[in-house]
Amino acid sequence: MAAASPAHAVFFPFPVQGHVAAALHLAKFLHARGGVRVTFVHSERNRRRVIRSRGVDALAGAPGFRFAAVPDGLPSDDDDGPPDAPALLFSIGACVPRFKKILDEAAASGAPATCVVSDFDHVLLAAREMGLPAVAFWTTSACGLMASLQCKELIDRGIIPLKDAEQLSNGYLDSTVVDWVPGMPVDMRLRDFVSFVRTTDPDDAVLAVVASTMECLRTATSAVILNTFDELEDEVVTALSRILPPIYTVGPLPLLTATGHSPPHVVDCGADPPNTPDLGAAASLWPEDGGCVEWLGRKRPRSVLYVNFGSIVYLTSTQLVQLAWGLADSGHDFLWVIRDDQAAKVTGMLPSEFMEKTKAKGYLMSWCPQEAVLRHEAIGAFLTHCGWNSMLEAISNGVPMLCYPMGADQQTNCRYACTEWRVGVEVGDNIEREEVTRMVREVMVEEKKGREMRQRAMEWKENAAKAVVRGGTSWVNLQRLINEVFSPCNSA
Structure with missing residues (x-):
């Protein structure tokens, strides 16, 4: 019998930095x-940004791996910064006809798609309409x-929308x-849930999108893949497995891809051959400052504090100044990412006195190779917005x-980091100079609290490493994922 053709997975992540990178x-x-x-599949906007930041070769692809692009429905006159997230959320449906055309073109070429992998409902539903397995x-x-899945229940119980802004x-x-969410602590507070619950509008459009997306996960997908590992989120993963399609925990993905192991009974392409394009270059939407590693x-x-609020968050000018002086007063060295689009929105954001005081102790840049930074032995702590990629890289x-x-989801991630995993401390609702100084010193120095946090962080690092080696939980789950979802005989 002729060998089955390889499975063909068409990926289309929500087109912002963290989703694309993962x-x-x-x-x-x-x-x-x-x-x-x-x-x-990139959005056209992100395709242009990748080319500007990494060059056209970043999208050259490789044998069996190609890049495509579709419009995201947003104006094309401002590609330098991140898109407005709500606007992108509502416009992205415009890409579906062009996305379906990519699937049609693949079929016509003799290499039809065997599944679609995405994280937003328009694409997952489009896949199902075309008779393809939709993998979230x-x-x-x-x-x-799990917190997002509770939005409808919170509405049904009358907890949200909030009665007024005072709440x-x-x-x-x-x-x-x-206290009723399966797999989550019984002392979870409403503030620990996803930020979409913080609305007073009974017709809140974002909340409605979240609720419909969660329903899509429940009813329209054939599998759900999570970038986490069982030891970290065992109870909540077990609870999710009772209400969602089959779940595969395969993280931390950066560690897994670094091991180079292949599960048994699947194709092993071996090490990348010489001159193979760096496919990972297509994930970076900003030019990276490699000088920070030097x-x-x-x-x-463990002498440097790394500060990065991710690819979308904007701090106000007041927050930036308070943070800057808090870092300066702490006395510790720091590496601080301030995106160009953030800097452009704040005129004279950092006083010259701050720049003079910290010129020997601080390194400011617009973007960096974060995985390499967090791996570096000089990093002692990470001041973060609690985006999941950032948190998982820190834990790893x-x-x-x-x-x-x-x-x-950052509020929920913060709660777990500070209370369940005990590797973090929360800065508070506002960034204030004195509080930043106090907390940086508390975490960075080798006194009781900082030492205990670092010890627990190292324990989680060991657990993450065990998950991705041969026989580890994520390694085994990846074998299951390939055999059960992506093998040719299971992808039709």
Whole structure:
């Protein structure tokens, strides 16, 4: 009998930095180690940004791996910064006809798609309409997903929408305990849930999209992939498995792709041959400052605080100044990412006195190779917005965190980091100079709290490493994923 044709997975992640980066990690691994043909779809806007930041060769692809692009429905006159997330959320449906055309073209070429991998409902539903398995790669944490799944229940119980804006600041979010969620602690507060619940509008459009997306996960997908590992989120993953299609926990993906192992009984393409294009370059939407790694090489182990609020979050000018002086007053070296689009929105954001005081102790840049930074022995802690990619990379490298969640699943991630995993401390509702100074010193120095956090962070680092080696939980789950979802005989 003729050998079955390779599975062909068409990836289309929600087109923002964190979602694209995680999806590309998974796509690369399935292609290189599982023998899966991949078409990776960018938005046109992100395609232009990748070319500007990494050059056209970043999208050259490789045998069996190609890049495509579709419009995202947003104006094309401002590609330098991140898109407005709500606007993108509502416009992305415009891409579906062009996305379907990519699937039609693949079929006409003799290499039809065998499944679609995405994390937003328009694409997953389009796949099902065309008779293809819809696989959800959910790029938030398992706890963040479970929190999002509760939005409809919170509405049904009359907890949200909030009665008035005062409930955002009068203690209601802290005093309202949500103790009925499967797999989550019984002392979860409303403030620990995804930021979409913080609305007073009974017709809130974003909340409606979240609720419909969760229903799509329940009813329209054939599998759900999570970038986490069982030891980290065991109880919530077990609870999710009772209400969603089959779940595959295959993280931390950066560690898994770095091991180079292939599960048994699947195609092993071996090490990438010489001159193979760096497919990972297509994940970076900003030029990266590699000089920061060289700067870290001149610093003592665990002496530098890394500060990065991710690819979408904007701080106000007041927050930036308060943070800057808090870092300066702490006395510790710091590596701080301030995106160009953030800097452009704040005129004279950092006073000259700050720049003078910290010129020997601080390194400011617009973007960096974060995985390499967090791996570096000079990093002692991470001040983060609690985006899941950032948190998982910190956990994978044994780096304790100062947490300042801003939106989406970040509040839930923060709660788990600070209370369940005990590798983080929350900065608070506002960034204030004195509080930043106190907390940086508390986490960075080798006194009781900082030492205990670092010890727990190193324990989680070991657990993450065990999950991805041969026989580890994520390694085994990846074998199941390839055999049950991406093998040719199961992808028709």
